[in-house]
Structure formats: structure tokens, C-alpha cells
Amino acid sequence: MINHLDTKDNPYVHYSSASTSPNGKSDKMSEVLDRCGKRFADCSKMVEAAADGIWNHLKLSSSVTDAAMARLHQGTKLVTEGGYKKVFQQTFGFVDGDKYLDFFACYLSTSSGPVNGTLYISTKRVAFCSEFPLCYYPSPGEPQWILYKVMIAVDQLGKINASSNLMDPSQKYIQVITRDSHEFWFMGFISYNKAVKTLTDALQRSRA
Template sequence: MQTSLLRELVVGTPVAHGQLQKSVNRYLPGPATQCQYSTATSKQMRLRTNISETVKRKLSLGARILRVGGVEKVYKQFFSVGEGERLLKVSQCYLSTTSGPLAGFLFISTEKVAFCSERSVKVFTQKGHMLRIRYKVVIPLKKIKSVNQTENVQKPSQKYIEIVTEDNFDFWFMGVLKYQKTFQYLQQAVSQV
């Protein structure tokens, strides 16, 4: 697969087998695009037919979290944790990518905001080898310019959290469980830096 296609598939900085790969284009579409994606009839029908698969994945994920010893240990397993860093909040959500929403966890700590996909995704190296990696995004709190709330104008119940970095990259999170509480934790974490 060509590098340009890899850039279309991956947002943020993917980490595979403990090695940091090159940062790729981190363009994220705005909420209007997400609205079109998430309300398309064919996508809704497909989602409805996969409800049992979704439930199985959620149960499997819950079992994995229990097996590891809780979300804090999962966080430490997926991300490097600095001395004195504390995990403040974890929320299930979707990260908006150019390929569509990606289910996972949003971690808010005293040092960073991090996202890790629920399932691994396929990426291809320049030599054409396929890798399965957890899709991860790490944003140091000191690099965050703003955290914004927004909603779909046509469907106000669809709310989004936008994180804008100092280098003007946008990260859009949607379907956030406990939306208001998660937003408050984000604001609090960013304001303390």
C-alpha cells in the first residue's frame, strides 16, 4: 500500500510493537462531515445488524480490563506514564478519522490526553507488510491550545469535543459517555498546566 493511502487510514502517531512510527497527516473532518457519515442509512443498517458483535466486543473488552486489573493498569500498559502522573478520567468514545469513527478510550491524565482504539487496525508498511496495531493518539497537555464543545446544528443531541493543538491540528471526539463530565475534566487538566 502506498504511503499516501497509509496517511488516509491513520490519524495521529501510531505505535506498533513498542516502536514509534513516523507521524502521519492528522487532518480530521469537522462535525458536519461526521453527521453525514453517522446518519447515512446504509451505515445505520449495517450498525443495526452488528449489534450482537458490538455487545460481544464490549463484554470482551470489559473482561480484558478486569483481567489486567482495571483501567489504570490498562492505561499504564498502553502508554508510558511519567513519575507522579495520575489518571484523572477515562471515557469511552469515538475518535473521528478520515476513515470514519474509531471506537476506543479517551484517557485524561495530569500530563496528557490519550486515545487508544478498542480494537487493532490494519496498516501497511512501505514494503507492503501488514501490521495490526492499536490506534493511539497522545497529546501532551502543554501542547493543547483549546478544548471546545460543539454540537450538530440539525441534531443537538449529537455532541462533540474538539481538541486543538498549538500546531493547529484538530482532534474530534464524539459519542463520549458522560460527555459533560469528561469535558469538565479536560478543561480542568488543561487549565492546570
């Protein structure tokens, strides 16, 4: 749930209405998982290799079950919507000359707590979208479902800082600072090192 919306001072944060709550996708997800069971089994070795990253990702959520379901839902997009390149373009629009590069499961730190979602990186944009619609109450008794989005043009990137919790080095973060001094903290990466490199490369390209 998002307690409040505040885009007044941050031009990179956006919200879009979602027609249904997360529960509306459960049947479709079940059908896809039934068809793709063998594919998940074939990926078991990769899952085991990434076990630490997956656990660090899941434990950020207030509900491990909800976080796990979000990741399963994310996986079904590859099958049902034609891959993450199309999901990225459908979510953030098409920009001429923009080349999709990669995506990363992670959390975005917000004033209402960590938001579970996906970070997309292309040659022209760094973008984040919540995995499920979030509940927001613009007025008492009138809930709305929204997608929480961040979109930063690569040429607006100022700094990419990698850091970790001194008390628990397994908790790693990526701070993205724009040229006009807006900050975004991403955490809970399953592929942290790759995410750092991809973001750093995007920053270097923007300066070139």
C-alpha cells in the first residue's frame, strides 16, 4: 500500500492506474506455471547458484510468500507477453533509437517502504516499475490500484554508487543520483554485481 503520492518535487516518479488488483492475475499465472513446470525444473541449477541472492531479495518483503509470488509473476511475463523487451516498451513507451539491454528484480526504497519490482536498463533510459499494482487511498473509502514507476533518461544520470550495510554486508544497495540531485535507492538484487556493471556502463555511455 502507498500511503501518499508525492510527485511535486520529483519529475522522475510516475503513477499509472491499474484496472485490477494483483489477485486478478492468479488464474493466468497458474495456467502458465502448469505449462512451464519442466522449464523451471531445468533451471534448478541456476536457482541453486543464485540462492543467496534470491534469499536476500525475498527477505526484504514483509511477506516472503508475496515476494515469491511476485517473482513467479515476473517469470510468466516472459511467456505470456513476449519477453521483457516488449514489457519494457509497453510499460514505458517506445523511444526511437533506444536499445533494450537488461532487467533486474529488485526493490525500490520509498517513504512507504520497499516496493517490489523490476529495474529495466536500455541505452537511453533507466526505469523501474512495481511488480504488482499498489493500493492507494486518495480519499477515505475509495481505494485505487496504481503502478509505481520511475523513469530516468540516461543523459540525466549523475552518479551510480554501490554500497552495503556495514552490520550485514549481504545487504547491498545501489544509489542512483540524477544530475539535478534526485536520489533513488535500489536493493534486494538477485544479480547485484551485474546490475552495478550495467548501470555503470550506462552512466559511462552518457558521459561519452
